[in-house]
Amino acid sequence: MTATLGSGPACPMPIEATDRVQLGHGSGGKMSAALLRDRFLPHLRNPVLEQLGDAAVLPVNGGDIAVSTDTFVVSPVEFPGGNIGSLAVHGTLNDLAMAGARPVCLTVGFVLEEGLDLALLDRVLASMAAAAGAAGVPVVTGDTKVVERGKADRLYINTTGIGVLEPDFRPAPDRARTGDAILVSGPIGSHGIAIMAAREGIAFDAAIESDAATLLPLVDRLREAVGPAVHVLRDPTRGGLASALNEIADASAVGVVLEDNALRVHEPVASVCDLLGLDVMYVANEGVLVAFVEASAADRSLAALRSHPLGADAVLAGHAVAEHPGMVVLRTGLGGTRIVDMLPGDQLPRIC
Amino acid sequence: MTATLGSGPACPMPIEATDRVQLGHGSGGKMSAALLRDRFLPHLRNPVLEQLGDAAVLPVNGGDIAVSTDTFVVSPVEFPGGNIGSLAVHGTLNDLAMAGARPVCLTVGFVLEEGLDLALLDRVLASMAAAAGAAGVPVVTGDTKVVERGKADRLYINTTGIGVLEPDFRPAPDRARTGDAILVSGPIGSHGIAIMAAREGIAFDAAIESDAATLLPLVDRLREAVGPAVHVLRDPTRGGLASALNEIADASAVGVVLEDNALRVHEPVASVCDLLGLDVMYVANEGVLVAFVEASAADRSLAALRSHPLGADAVLAGHAVAEHPGMVVLRTGLGGTRIVDMLPGDQLPRIC
Numbered sequence: 001m002t003a004t005l006g007s008g009p010a011c012p013m014p015i016e017a018t019d020r021v022q023l024g025h026g027s028g029g030k031m032s033a034a035l036l037r038d039r040f041l042p043h044l045r046n047p048v049l050e051q052l053g054d055a056a057v058l059p060v061n062g063g064d065i066a067v068s069t070d071t072f073v074v075s076p077v078e079f080p081g082g083n084i085g086s087l088a089v090h091g092t093l094n095d096l097a098m099a100g101a102r103p104v105c106l107t108v109g110f111v112l113e114e115g116l117d118l119a120l121l122d123r124v125l126a127s128m129a130a131a132a133g134a135a136g137v138p139v140v141t142g143d144t145k146v147v148e149r150g151k152a153d154r155l156y157i158n159t160t161g162i163g164v165l166e167p168d169f170r171p172a173p174d175r176a177r178t179g180d181a182i183l184v185s186g187p188i189g190s191h192g193i194a195i196m197a198a199r200e201g202i203a204f205d206a207a208i209e210s211d212a213a214t215l216l217p218l219v220d221r222l223r224e225a226v227g228p229a230v231h232v233l234r235d236p237t238r239g240g241l242a243s244a245l246n247e248i249a250d251a252s253a254v255g256v257v258l259e260d261n262a263l264r265v266h267e268p269v270a271s272v273c274d275l276l277g278l279d280v281m282y283v284a285n286e287g288v289l290v291a292f293v294e295a296s297a298a299d300r301s302l303a304a305l306r307s308h309p310l311g312a313d314a315v316l317a318g319h320a321v322a323e324h325p326g327m328v329v330l331r332t333g334l335g336g337t338r339i340v341d342m343l344p345g346d347q348l349p350r351i352c
Numbered sequence: 353m354t355a356t357l358g359s360g361p362a363c364p365m366p367i368e369a370t371d372r373v374q375l376g377h378g379s380g381g382k383m384s385a386a387l388l389r390d391r392f393l394p395h396l397r398n399p400v401l402e403q404l405g406d407a408a409v410l411p412v413n414g415g416d417i418a419v420s421t422d423t424f425v426v427s428p429v430e431f432p433g434g435n436i437g438s439l440a441v442h443g444t445l446n447d448l449a450m451a452g453a454r455p456v457c458l459t460v461g462f463v464l465e466e467g468l469d470l471a472l473l474d475r476v477l478a479s480m481a482a483a484a485g486a487a488g489v490p491v492v493t494g495d496t497k498v499v500e501r502g503k504a505d506r507l508y509i510n511t512t513g514i515g516v517l518e519p520d521f522r523p524a525p526d527r528a529r530t531g532d533a534i535l536v537s538g539p540i541g542s543h544g545i546a547i548m549a550a551r552e553g554i555a556f557d558a559a560i561e562s563d564a565a566t567l568l569p570l571v572d573r574l575r576e577a578v579g580p581a582v583h584v585l586r587d588p589t590r591g592g593l594a595s596a597l598n599e600i601a602d603a604s605a606v607g608v609v610l611e612d613n614a615l616r617v618h619e620p621v622a623s624v625c626d627l628l629g630l631d632v633m634y635v636a637n638e639g640v641l642v643a644f645v646e647a648s649a650a651d652r653s654l655a656a657l658r659s660h661p662l663g664a665d666a667v668l669a670g671h672a673v674a675e676h677p678g679m680v681v682l683r684t685g686l687g688g689t690r691i692v693d694m695l696p697g698d699q700l701p702r703i704c
Contacts, residue, residue: 021465069459117371121373160421162417
């Protein structure tokens with residue numbers, strides 16, 4: 001992998017140095033975390049919200065359910081490998097999958113800009129229906145609002161998903177343990193770079209497609225193969241693999257050591273990152289999962305992931321360690337190490 | 353009541369005469385219904401979605417749950433009687449209440465415009481927390497996206513709610529029966545007119561406040577008083593009382609006869625409607641419910657509503673009849689009648 005260039009471009013403003021919302025507040029990085037900690041939690045605090053996972057877990061009708069919500073504002077709304085409709089389905093189903101839940105339904109909420117081409121809306125709905133249908137999850141209710149021209153950017157979509165949980169499969173961000181093997185299910189960075197290329201109208205020699213896909217089949221295979229040996233599952237979307245690993249390291253109070261030369265990046269994605277000075281570790285993925293599994297289950301877990309086409313390039317990328325709890329360290333091919341911190345703000349805004 | 357002036361201003365474009373989204377598609381009127389029927393349902397069709405109630409009902413963990421989603425784009429975001437935060441909580445909890453569900457949790461999804469004043473966000477979150485706290489319903493998970501200046505209008509909020517249902521209390525839009533008494537829990541039109549006045553900066557002699565409030569206590573009292581004698585519950589939001597009654601008449605294949613002189617409208621609201629040529633029957637409410645109950649339970653239902661401050665001005669407003677199924681007729685004080693159809697588009701856009 002050649003596309004790790006320091007910590008990437010930083011947000012020009014210090015965190016909270018302003019009393020206005022900045023793009024970095026939506027980055028999934030430090031500014032997002034600060035907004036959540038300093039603005040949202042003081043008002044809305046409760047034990048379930050404070051789990052701060054991709055999905056909330058709570059009891060309903062005598063069993064546990066997982067609930068996840070996500071609003072999609074990706075620009076452009078159509079890109080190689082999908083559109084905002086398929087992304088909105090995959091994104092929320094993946095959040096449920098990462099909690100170990102089997103999804104039972106989705107809701108959708110649209111904000112449409114006046115003047116939106118109805119043919120585009122049809123394409124978005126068709127992709128949404130195809131993605132939900134492939135996963136076998138119905139859209140059970142929805143809502144549509146229309147705002148004046150210039151008050152949205154074509155369309156925004158919220159999806160909220162509900163899933164059911166079994167007692168013996170409860171991956172969670174705070175359940176990583178020292179010694180856990182860290183698996184990454186595929187090449188990283190494809191979604192973010194595909195969006196950026198589509199937005200900027202950049203043409204590359206090789207096509208770069210978003211990896212957006214449902215991760216449910218990968219989770220099913222892991223569950224069948226090793227069950228409760230899966231401690232943490234996460235899809236590294238906004239903020240990329242670096243931010244996801246930092247959050248897990250922090251929540252579980254473990255250190256993370258990653259092997260740089262184990263990580264896979266599609267060559268065209270790596271080239272673009274090199275060219276533009278982007279660090280692929282911070283670039284969003286929408287069809288990749290990272291799993292922390294018991295060391296004794298690492299080989300079986302890797303084989304389970306590789307048994308599905310989406311996980312064909314899965315790798316053992318590193319380990320959880322007792323040293324430097326809360327910190328992520330990358331061991332480079334030359335034997336050096338560097339700390340992989342969270343970014344304050346955005347490398348690439350509006351990628352989901 | 354003096355504010356019923358024909359059918360109000362009509363949308364200038366025929367329905368679907370364009371291949372572009374128009375403001376009227378978000379109105380809750382005929383254009384919204386056409387968008388749902390012609391664009392959304394063909395792609396996303398399934399038995400639960402086709403219930404088309406304010407909330408979807410589906411089985412989870414051996415019992416039934418209700419799920420409702422709503423995105424709020426109200427302008428301005430602060431208005432007399434509330435703000436977009438309290439409205440987003442009340443709106444979704446009310447949709448669950450109208451399905452007869454006891455809410456168990458809410459999710460929130462924010463779209464923030466770059467440059468939004470964080471002090472305003474704090475006020476919105478405080479109102480949201482107060483509304484959720486008063487109803488005893490936790491916000492269990494959330495999501496925040498930020499878009500560039502000029503790509504939203506300060507902030508939009510999606511709320512999705514989950515509630516649980518008992519087998520013996522299942523009000524639904526298709527359960528109205530000939531002979532049912534139609535109760536309206538309070539004066540109509542206050543929310544829409546308060547929003548319009550705040551938006552246009554119109555000052556009136558008397559203050560007009562939004563009626564936005566949780567309807568859960570009113571439903572609890574109805575349930576305790578008459579239980580399954582409650583056939584339909586609906587909060588007439590977008591499109592007002594007229595649209596809600598038309599939808600119920602259509603879904604249940606009954607006629608509706610309303611007594612014009614039974615309906616209550618706050619005097620300042622009626623004056624504004626007169627002044628501006630708005631028909632209060634189509635103006636949004638956020639703290640009013642309409643109930644179809646068995647005739648034999650009408651008196652007890654009315655007493656139950658009136659036992660709570662929010663229902664102090666509840667009235668018996670009309671009846672469901674076998675004649676003219678699917679049609680709503682208003683009997684005026686002078687002995688005449690007029691048909692109350694649905695509007696094609698908006699009287700007042702972006703009121704929720």
